[in-house]
Amino acid sequence: MPATIRDVARLAGVSPSTVSRALSMPEMVNSATRARVAAAVEQLGYQPNRAARGLITGRTGNIGLVVPDLANPFFASVAKGVQARARRYDVAVFVADTDEDAAAEVGLVRALAKQVDGLILCSPRASDADLSAIATETNVVLVNRTAEGVPGISYDNEEGMQQAVAHLVALGHRRIAWVGGPVTSWSTQHRSIGLSNALYDHGAELARVGSFAPTYEGGMAAADQAVATGATAVVTYNDLVAIGLLARLHARGISVPGDLSVVGIDDIAMSRMARPALTTVRLPKQEAGRIAVELLLAVLDDPDTAVATRDTLHGELIVRDSTGPAPKP
Amino acid sequence: MPATIRDVARLAGVSPSTVSRALSMPEMVNSATRARVAAAVEQLGYQPNRAARGLITGRTGNIGLVVPDLANPFFASVAKGVQARARRYDVAVFVADTDEDAAAEVGLVRALAKQVDGLILCSPRASDADLSAIATETNVVLVNRTAEGVPGISYDNEEGMQQAVAHLVALGHRRIAWVGGPVTSWSTQHRSIGLSNALYDHGAELARVGSFAPTYEGGMAAADQAVATGATAVVTYNDLVAIGLLARLHARGISVPGDLSVVGIDDIAMSRMARPALTTVRLPKQEAGRIAVELLLAVLDDPDTAVATRDTLHGELIVRDSTGPAPKP
DNA sequence: CACGCCACTGAAACCGATTGCAGACTCAAG
DNA sequence: CTTGAGTCTGCAATCGGTTTCAGTGGCGTG
Numbered sequence: 001m002p003a004t005i006r007d008v009a010r011l012a013g014v015s016p017s018t019v020s021r022a023l024s025m026p027e028m029v030n031s032a033t034r035a036r037v038a039a040a041v042e043q044l045g046y047q048p049n050r051a052a053r054g055l056i057t058g059r060t061g062n063i064g065l066v067v068p069d070l071a072n073p074f075f076a077s078v079a080k081g082v083q084a085r086a087r088r089y090d091v092a093v094f095v096a097d098t099d100e101d102a103a104a105e106v107g108l109v110r111a112l113a114k115q116v117d118g119l120i121l122c123s124p125r126a127s128d129a130d131l132s133a134i135a136t137e138t139n140v141v142l143v144n145r146t147a148e149g150v151p152g153i154s155y156d157n158e159e160g161m162q163q164a165v166a167h168l169v170a171l172g173h174r175r176i177a178w179v180g181g182p183v184t185s186w187s188t189q190h191r192s193i194g195l196s197n198a199l200y201d202h203g204a205e206l207a208r209v210g211s212f213a214p215t216y217e218g219g220m221a222a223a224d225q226a227v228a229t230g231a232t233a234v235v236t237y238n239d240l241v242a243i244g245l246l247a248r249l250h251a252r253g254i255s256v257p258g259d260l261s262v263v264g265i266d267d268i269a270m271s272r273m274a275r276p277a278l279t280t281v282r283l284p285k286q287e288a289g290r291i292a293v294e295l296l297l298a299v300l301d302d303p304d305t306a307v308a309t310r311d312t313l314h315g316e317l318i319v320r321d322s323t324g325p326a327p328k329p
Numbered sequence: 330m331p332a333t334i335r336d337v338a339r340l341a342g343v344s345p346s347t348v349s350r351a352l353s354m355p356e357m358v359n360s361a362t363r364a365r366v367a368a369a370v371e372q373l374g375y376q377p378n379r380a381a382r383g384l385i386t387g388r389t390g391n392i393g394l395v396v397p398d399l400a401n402p403f404f405a406s407v408a409k410g411v412q413a414r415a416r417r418y419d420v421a422v423f424v425a426d427t428d429e430d431a432a433a434e435v436g437l438v439r440a441l442a443k444q445v446d447g448l449i450l451c452s453p454r455a456s457d458a459d460l461s462a463i464a465t466e467t468n469v470v471l472v473n474r475t476a477e478g479v480p481g482i483s484y485d486n487e488e489g490m491q492q493a494v495a496h497l498v499a500l501g502h503r504r505i506a507w508v509g510g511p512v513t514s515w516s517t518q519h520r521s522i523g524l525s526n527a528l529y530d531h532g533a534e535l536a537r538v539g540s541f542a543p544t545y546e547g548g549m550a551a552a553d554q555a556v557a558t559g560a561t562a563v564v565t566y567n568d569l570v571a572i573g574l575l576a577r578l579h580a581r582g583i584s585v586p587g588d589l590s591v592v593g594i595d596d597i598a599m600s601r602m603a604r605p606a607l608t609t610v611r612l613p614k615q616e617a618g619r620i621a622v623e624l625l626l627a628v629l630d631d632p633d634t635a636v637a638t639r640d641t642l643h644g645e646l647i648v649r650d651s652t653g654p655a656p657k658p
Numbered sequence: 659c660a661c662g663c664c665a666c667t668g669a670a671a672c673c674g675a676t677t678g679c680a681g682a683c684t685c686a687a688g
Numbered sequence: 689c690t691t692g693a694g695t696c697t698g699c700a701a702t703c704g705g706t707t708t709c710a711g712t713g714g715c716g717t718g
Contacts, residue, residue: 002443004674015698020676030696047443051389052674054380055703062423070412071598076405083399083426087437092444094391095424097412108416114331114376115421216602243602250604269400273545273572275579275604333704344668349706359666381704384673 003044012040023048063296064094064116066109068123072214073268074238074285078122078143081289089297098125102184106130113138117300120292121145125184139303141296143288145186146310151299153291153311157187160281160315161194162201164235164263167279167317169202172326173233173261176204179222179245180211181237188237191265195235207231212241219244223252232260232326239264239271239280246274246322257324267318276321283315332373341369352377392625393423393445395438397452401543402597403567403614407451407472410618418626427454431513435459442467447625449618450474454513468632470625472617474515475639480628482620482640486516489610489644490523491530493564493592496608496646498531501655502562502590505533508551508574509540510566517566520594524564536560541570548573552581561589561655568593568600568609575603575651586653596647605650612644 009016014033022029022037029037040046054060065082067075079095086093096112098105102125109126113119118139124131128147134140135150142152168176178195181188188211199206207229212218219241226234226245236242242264249256256262256276264271267282291311298309338345343362351358351366358366369375383389394411396404408424415422425441427434431454438455442448447468453460457476463469464479471481497505507524510517517540528535536558541547548570555563555574565571571593578585585591585605593600596611620640627638 005676006674016675017677017699018697021697024676028696033696049384049674050444051380051383052703053676055378055384055674055705056676058703060380070399070409071402071405073400073402073405076400076402079424080399080426083424084428087425092423092441093425094421095408095412096416096422097409099413112421115379216598247602247604269545270599270602273576273599274602275576334706335704345705346669346707347667350667353706357666362666378704381673382706384675384704385706387673 003046012036062116064112064119070097077285078289081286085290085293118296151309157190158194162198163317165198175231177207177226177231177234179236181214216244220248223248235263239266261323279323281315332375337369341365391445393441393448399426406614407618410615414619414622449621480638486519487523491527492646494527504560506536506555506558506560506563508565510543545573549577552577564592568595590652608652610644
């Protein structure tokens with residue numbers, strides 16, 4: 001029912017090849033002919049069939065985005081960025097949610113790989129080995145994680161932690177607790193190291209309180225242990241955890257920031273709605289998505305030169321109401 | 330590079346046609362042959378090229394999901410449901426975010442329509458006329474909205490409002506304010522009507538305070554007007570608005586639920602993290618996504634019988650800490 | 659034994675685009 | 689007038705499947 005390239009050719013009085021060329025390599029066709037083709041295209045509302053084009057070019061014009069959990073506002077934002085930038089390039093985005101399941105992730109990626117030109121893997125839970133295997137057989141860009149020889153973009157966790165620590169130390173905090181996320185998480189490891197280094201630089205003490213689910217519940221679970229460390233400030237794996245922690249502290253009657261200061265990471269929408277509003281390290285999320293698309297498209301254009309490209313984004317400390325001067329001993 | 334149907338045919342010692350049949354209509358081929366084909370498929374790791382198949386069948390095996398804002402947790406949940414159920418049917422999902430722009434929506438839908446077998450439109454902002462036009466030229470399932478002759482699923486807003494009102498009236502509230510969402514929103518209209526009817530049934534009074542953006546900011550903006558109505562309880566368009574309202578009330582020193590009770594709609598994750606935790610009408614979001622996929626697939630199978638199918642989901646009142654007895658006058 | 663039916667398989671056309679190759683035409687130079 | 693280069697355009701092959709149509713062979717029946 002929709003117009004084909006032959007319909008356009010007939011109407012314009014040229015051959016299908018000419019129509020094809022007029023559309024994809026305009027400089028190769030006479031401008032008068034090109035105008036006739038353009039008119040015919042316009043009149044028929046012709047849009048090339050992507051399946052047919054894909055069959056011959058081997059390109060689908062689609063990319064895939066794999067995230068651990070779409071309902072997590074962090075990933076939703078990244079997805080928003082990806083999708084907005086992809087549209088600009090007339091590329092469609094398949095979105096897949098792995099439900100935080102590393103095993104499912106690998107299978108899903110394999111299945112998706114057949115239908116797209118490349119994949120954006122956001123905070124992949126897969127092992128390094130699986131990841132490398134995937135990267136060799138399909139075009140991949142990593143977000144929020146790095147791997148040898150795989151292009152990707154990540155956040156400068158060290159610098160973010162430096163900012164948070166500088167802020168806390170300036171407020172007089174000398175003993176700071178760290179509530180880590182999933183042990184397998186690349187971000188957890190780097191944030192933990194960054195925090196540790198920053199504290200060392202400032203001559204302050206670190207108290208680790210283990211690893212918790214990167215959720216509100218995880219934060220509630222971590223709260224009592226964080227308090228028990230005797231620290232006067234807590235830095236958490238992400239904002240969701242910080243907000244859960246806030247809730248538990250409130251339930252226990254511990255004042256924030258009076259008794260304890262709390263710092264999150266991410267700056268999700270919820271954070272400024274928390275009570276007290278959460279001090280956090282804002283990570284540019286949509287921008288990560290946008291850059292990931294640019295990077296992937298560059299890789300597709302030229303797999304060789306772009307393969308080792310890696311981009312680093314910087315966080316920004318947002319001071320709100322959950323941090324204050326350390327309590328007098 | 331990947332194996333084609335011809336490779337499989339050669340290895341199995343049959344013709345490509347037989348391979349095709351063995352895969353898509355197994356009962357038409359001899360079981361011994363079928364086994365040989367299966368073995369060859371297995372050995373080569375063959376997966377049919379979807380573009381090639383789509384070219385001849387006219388089906389892409391893809392569906393599209395259009396939402397106003399992925400960063401809104403309500404839509405993120407629906408997307409999660411859609412995407413999970415689609416995977417079960419081996420259907421890929423294109424996700425597009427319109428950024429709450431009704432004009433962009435129409436164009437986006439048109440573009441997306443070419444690449445998919447059908448579309449799920451979630452809370453479309455488009456006009457009835459545009460929507461009908463779209464529905465005639467492509468397979469569409471509506472979520473959170475109804476339109477003449479277009480299949481869709483929506484929530485029973487009237488019943489949800491009945492539950493909320495029954496709860497508030499039982500707590501002694503007799504004058505209840507309504508904070509509406511965008512005027513063009515189908516949900517706003519139906520919720521408003523439902524609330525109005527429910528209040529009438531219970532002999533209580535309604536105070537409308539206009540329409541606001543369906544966001545945290547919208548809620549903050551609405552708070553003072555809601556207070557000024559003299560109502561002892563407020564029902565808001567959605568949870569995001571309710572949470573914004575809560576924040577402004579807190580800033581003004583108005584106690585919730587002591588001075589004013591607040592009820593939201595949706596039950597997003599944030600609601601139980603709010604302080605006080607928000608009483609709300611929970612809408613099954615992921616389920617809406619799942620059913621939308623089922624419905625769309627049914628429409629694709631048989632456009633005629635399924636065309637007028639419409640499904641209604643029911644809300645459930647979740648009582649938390651933002652509602653309490655009406656203050657003594 | 660001849661015939662017809664049935665179950666199964668293969669050859670070939672086709673979906674709608676892209677692209678290598680070759681032909682047609684213009685124009686300038688020899 | 690011939691030749692050659694250069695510019696455009698069309699023919700036809702091709703991508704990887706699906707589907708129609710026409711066998712082929714086996715078997716039961718009259």
